[in-house]
Amino acid sequence: MKRVAIQGGLGAYHDIAARTYFGEEIEIVPCLTFKEIFLRAREERELIGIMAIENTIAGGLLLNHDLLKLNDMKIVGEHKLRISHTLSALPGQTVQDIREIISHPMALMQCADFIESLPDVKIVEHEDTALAAKDIMEGKLSGVAAICSKLAAEVYGLEVLRAGIETNKRNFTRFLVLAHEEMVPEIRKSDMIDKASLVFVLPHSEGSLSRVLSVLSFYDINLTRIQSLPIIGREWEYQFYIDLTFASYERYQQSIKAILPLVGNLKILGEYVEDKHIIAD
Numbered sequence: 001m002k003r004v005a006i007q008g009g010l011g012a013y014h015d016i017a018a019r020t021y022f023g024e025e026i027e028i029v030p031c032l033t034f035k036e037i038f039l040r041a042r043e044e045r046e047l048i049g050i051m052a053i054e055n056t057i058a059g060g061l062l063l064n065h066d067l068l069k070l071n072d073m074k075i076v077g078e079h080k081l082r083i084s085h086t087l088s089a090l091p092g093q094t095v096q097d098i099r100e101i102i103s104h105p106m107a108l109m110q111c112a113d114f115i116e117s118l119p120d121v122k123i124v125e126h127e128d129t130a131l132a133a134k135d136i137m138e139g140k141l142s143g144v145a146a147i148c149s150k151l152a153a154e155v156y157g158l159e160v161l162r163a164g165i166e167t168n169k170r171n172f173t174r175f176l177v178l179a180h181e182e183m184v185p186e187i188r189k190s191d192m193i194d195k196a197s198l199v200f201v202l203p204h205s206e207g208s209l210s211r212v213l214s215v216l217s218f219y220d221i222n223l224t225r226i227q228s229l230p231i232i233g234r235e236w237e238y239q240f241y242i243d244l245t246f247a248s249y250e251r252y253q254q255s256i257k258a259i260l261p262l263v264g265n266l267k268i269l270g271e272y273v274e275d276k277h278i279i280a281d
């Protein structure tokens with residue numbers, strides 16, 4: 001059975017993403033942090049990881065980009081999951097009884113409008129939506145609610161006070177499936193690779209980014225995402241994380257050769273199959 005490491009506990013969105021991506025029985029290996037996924041995988045080379053990278057309301061999980069760059073697990077797939085949050089608490093309470101809301105910072109951001117509509121509620125960040133629900137149940141914390149999945153509310157015996165509290169129904173999180181190089185053929189869903197993620201740095205010179213983008217466009221490569229992050233120790237200089245989609249793997253390979261002289265420290269973080277099947281309400 002595949003062992004899949006996630007940050008968080010059972011009922012977390014990572015858990016849901018892992019199960020829906022693999023669609024078969026898997027063993028979830030809960031980790032306290034995203035970094036722990038990579039550390040564990042160093043010891044257990046067959047371990048698979050699932051890690052959120054961006055959300056359509058709250059934006060990118062910036063620290064996770066560096067984990068991809070600094071470790072040798074490859075992106076072997078992606079899964080886009082519709083995230084629908086509940087406000088859940090110990091049974092027998094109403095929304096008016098809630099004085100404190102605990103959840104993962106990304107979930108809190110995704111429900112900012114709902115939270116703003118509640119007067120005098122303290123917001124507390126937690127490492128995971130499901131573990132927030134678990135803490136409420138274990139500590140019998142009345143007056144405290146978690147923002148978590150319906151599944152987490154069920155798993156930890158909480159009552160759903162409100163469902164669908166995300167600011168916009170088009171709330172999707174993109175999860176990356178990670179594995180070591182030798183595991184890639186076994187894990188990749190198909191050989192029809194049409195997407196890649198790269199990171200590189202650019203010289204501080206006029207037009208350096210625009211030259212790279214022009215080359216990619218010449219090779220019919222579609223840029224689906226660009227995220228710049230600071231280079232620590234080199235003020236106001238940036239590294240660029242980009243996602244590309246393409247119809248021809250050969251053209252993509254040619255484009256990589258062509259940008260090589262224009263960029264520094266190029267690392268291909270993974271080549272995989274794009275998830276085109278997002279399900280909206």
Ligand SMILES: O=C(O)C(=O)C[C@]1(C(=O)O)C=C[C@@H](O)C=C1
Nearest residue numbers: 012013014052104106128129173
């Ligand atoms: O806390 C959870 O349940 C998670 O799986 C984490 C996480 C995230 O890292 O963005 C996953 C999906 C949602 O965007 C909210 C939180």
